[in-house]
Amino acid sequence: MRSLERLALRLVRALDSACHRLLGWRYNPLHQSGSIAVALLTLLILTGLYLLVVYRVSAPWESVARLQADPWIGRWMRGVHRYASDALVVAVAAHVLRMFAQARGWGARTLAWTSGVLLLFLLLISGWTGFVMVWDTFGAQLAMAGARLFDALPILSEPVGRTFAGDREIPSAFFFLNLFLHVALPLGAGVGIWLHVSRIARPTLLPPRPLMWGIGLGLLALALFVPAPLPPEADPFHYTATVPLNLFYAFWLPLASSLPVWAAWAGAGATLGVALAIPRLTRRPREGSWSPSVVDPRLCTGCEQCPKDCPWEAITMRARDDDRPTLVAHVDPALCVSCGICAGSCPPMGVGPAHRTGRDQLVDIRALARDVLSVAGAPQVVAICCENAAPTHLDAVRREGAVVQTVTCSGNLHSSVVELALRGGASGVLVFSCPPRDCRGREGPKWLTERMFNGRDAELQERVDRRRVATATMVVGDLAHTLATLREFRASLAPLGSGGAVDLTELDVECESGAALVEAEER
Amino acid sequence: MSLPISRLAALSAASVAALVLLRAASFVPVHDVRSDSAWVRLSWSARPERIEHCRRLSDAELAERPAHMRLRLECEGRFARYGLQLMVDGAVVLVDTVQGGGLRNDRPMHVLRETPLTPGTRAVRVVLVRLDTLSTPDAESEGVATPESDAVLGDRGAREREERQRRSEEGIPPQLSLDTTVTLGAGRVLLVTYDGEKRALATRTGGS
Structure with missing residues (x-):
């Protein structure tokens, strides 16, 4: 499974790289596949409302043909509905691939993954009913294939396939049932989406407007200039030579039709089983970089910043069991995804995953200052890079003369590390994060900027010269941008002169006063 | 931007x-591979006959039963199975046994079979024959009740006879057959179905 994940990650990075070159990271649709899916679902509901008014269960194909004959509204409305439903499958597939590649389907994300699989299942069923509703040659083929599969189950004594045999009219109730499901399933999907995002704080449900409008207008243009054709009406007494297959919703049809029914069911069951088992198959031991955050109650001041910043609502405030008057933070390890964002939010550095708390970061940066910065001939730029952003850029950044330090997420970075790096001899600190919409910790770049420049806890102290600190986005496929950002930052530092190393003792005392307090308590 | x-x-x-x-x-x-062949589709739903042994209860026996359980004929049996055969140009292409649906086979039997043919003019013969018969003849089991008045049951006796008659007529005949010669192009379907009113097999070929 790990090798599959790596393969998927390579694919995702290659696709990202192409999109960054074309659109830039802000509008990379692959970063927003989930929110694009929601936007497309909204578009489908809006266009579907119009189609619902025109559709007749007593004359399904004829009513769609009338719609198709109307060049002013009907034809393009149907086209947008059709193409948006196809694009929805693409968006969902991209979302699934990304989550799998980035190992974002296990642990606290199990509910999101499982509900996502069920949503995808609902989407395919809803699409199935939509095609059958039209009752053209493709819809009939889909209906018969579904009936063949369904009739193999010991549920109904009368084969559903007899409905389409031609010895009697297909009852309107059949099309009414399809229509009902076609309307009810997307509405049910709304509940599924709520469940899908229920474990995350501040979910982003829509893509940036330019991207949303771009996709909508693109689909409209496609519907206007290349309208969705309407195949001939289904005839139970005639199998047409060519059927226009929709690959998005009926990719399974050629295979399922050529297999025995039991094999088709077994294949479907195995696929669903594997999809639902992904959280178990991809889970990691909760240690190392996957260890959940822990709170040191002796350091916690009860400021309530970490529960505000946690993107997973994994932290709550509880009553203390000692005599201090404040509350204490508590991390639910079952909800924690080990992003480490809480470590960056805590002024006294009392929370975070093992080996990634603010104090651990201080130890690392102090070693860097001692071993690298202090022995360098001239003050150097320290580039603190999110290790998920663009790993292939790190060597180039080093060759460009920067000292590279990686963090698992830019939101994990404690602001004191930046200050300590400057005091340790760095001429400037440039923090490279991944694109905000592609952050595995979800809100790392956002909180990083807030903490560095807008006074959010744990804020970068006022005494730090902000001109020597910068944040930027590093994306695969755009090394030139990464290097240009670094050069630009370095150029901006030139007029400031060298910062130079200062005695770190003062900061050590300040940063570690909490630790001293703890030690005193222990004594 | x-x-x-x-x-x-x-x-x-x-x-x-x-x-x-x-x-x-x-x-x-x-390409729909089904369009390369002509097809015979057998599709119908019909009630199978009930094969049962019946015993006429005496007035004394009836009187011993609770009022709501009094039936003049006491029957035990099951629903018949049927042999289905499809022949094309004299060659048997389909042989099957069909019976009523449900765990006790007391629901209608539903037939849905499709068989490909080489396109062209074909002589098609469909035969449906009851496989199960009574081991001993019993006229009343066929639902032919004697038209006597029933002193014990009164109106209920008449209703019982009518019900047995109705069930008997609902059942598919013990033997059905259909012979037809059709010309079918590639992708065309000949439908053979059961006409409940005429109690016979019938064909349809749509608009072709």
Whole structure:
């Protein structure tokens, strides 16, 4: 499974790289596949409302043909509905691939993954009913294939396939049932989406407007200039030579039709089983970089910043069991995804995953200052890079003369590390994060900027010269941008002169006063 | 967002390509292999006959039963199975046994079979024959009740006879057959179904 994940990650990075070159990271649709899916679902509901008014269960194909004959509204409305439903499958597939590649389907994300699989299942069923509703040659083929599969189950004594045999009219109730499901399933999907995002704080449900409008207008243009054709009406007494297959919703049809029914069911069951088992198959031991955050109650001041910043609502405030008057933070390890964002939010550095708390970061940066910065001939730029952003850029950044330090997420970075790096001899600190919409910790770049420049806890102290600190986005496929950002930052530092190393003792005392307090308590 | 011309052109080209791909994958012309053959489709639903042994209860026996359980004929049996055979140009292409649905086979029997043929003019013969028969003759088991008045049951006796008659008529005849010669092109379907009113097999070929 790990090798599959790596393969998927390579694919995702290659696709990202192409999109960054074309659109830039802000509008990379692959970063927003989930929110694009929601936007497309909204578009489908809006266009579907119009189609619902025109559709007749007593004359399904004829009513769609009338719609198709109307060049002013009907034809393009149907086209947008059709193409948006196809694009929805693409968006969902991209979302699934990304989550799998980035190992974002296990642990606290199990509910999101499982509900996502069920949503995808609902989407395919809803699409199935939509095609059958039209009752053209493709819809009939889909209906018969579904009936063949369904009739193999010991549920109904009368084969559903007899409905389409031609010895009697297909009852309107059949099309009414399809229509009902076609309307009810997307509405049910709304509940599924709520469940899908229920474990995350501040979910982003829509893509940036330019991207949303771009996709909508693109689909409209496609519907206007290349309208969705309407195949001939289904005839139970005639199998047409060519059927226009929709690959998005009926990719399974050629295979399922050529297999025995039991094999088709077994294949479907195995696929669903594997999809639902992904959280178990991809889970990691909760240690190392996957260890959940822990709170040191002796350091916690009860400021309530970490529960505000946690993107997973994994932290709550509880009553203390000692005599201090404040509350204490508590991390639910079952909800924690080990992003480490809480470590960056805590002024006294009392929370975070093992080996990634603010104090651990201080130890690392102090070693860097001692071993690298202090022995360098001239003050150097320290580039603190999110290790998920663009790993292939790190060597180039080093060759460009920067000292590279990686963090698992830019939101994990404690602001004191930046200050300590400057005091340790760095001429400037440039923090490279991944694109905000592609952050595995979800809100790392956002909180990083807030903490560095807008006074959010744990804020970068006022005494730090902000001109020597910068944040930027590093994306695969755009090394030139990464290097240009670094050069630009370095150029901006030139007029400031060298910062130079200062005695770190003062900061050590300040940063570690909490630790001293703890030690005193222990004594 | 301001883009240089070259990037705008590349973006436009990529967008058009994505839309073209979307459109192409949305309507992929696929050959339906079923259109290479002509087809005979057997499709009907009908009630199987009830095969049962019946015993006429005496007035004394009836009087011993609770009022709501009094039936003059006490029957035990099951629903018949049928042999289905399809022959094309004299060759048997389908042999099957069909019976009523449900765990006790007391629901209607539903037939849905499709058999491919070489397109052209074909002599088609469909035969449906009851396989189960009574081991001993019993006229009343066929639902032919004697038209006597029933002193014990009164009106209920008449209703019982009517019900047995109705059930008997609902059942499919013990033997059905259909012979027809049809010309079917590739992809065309000959439907053989059961006409409940005429109690006979019938064919349909749609608008071809």
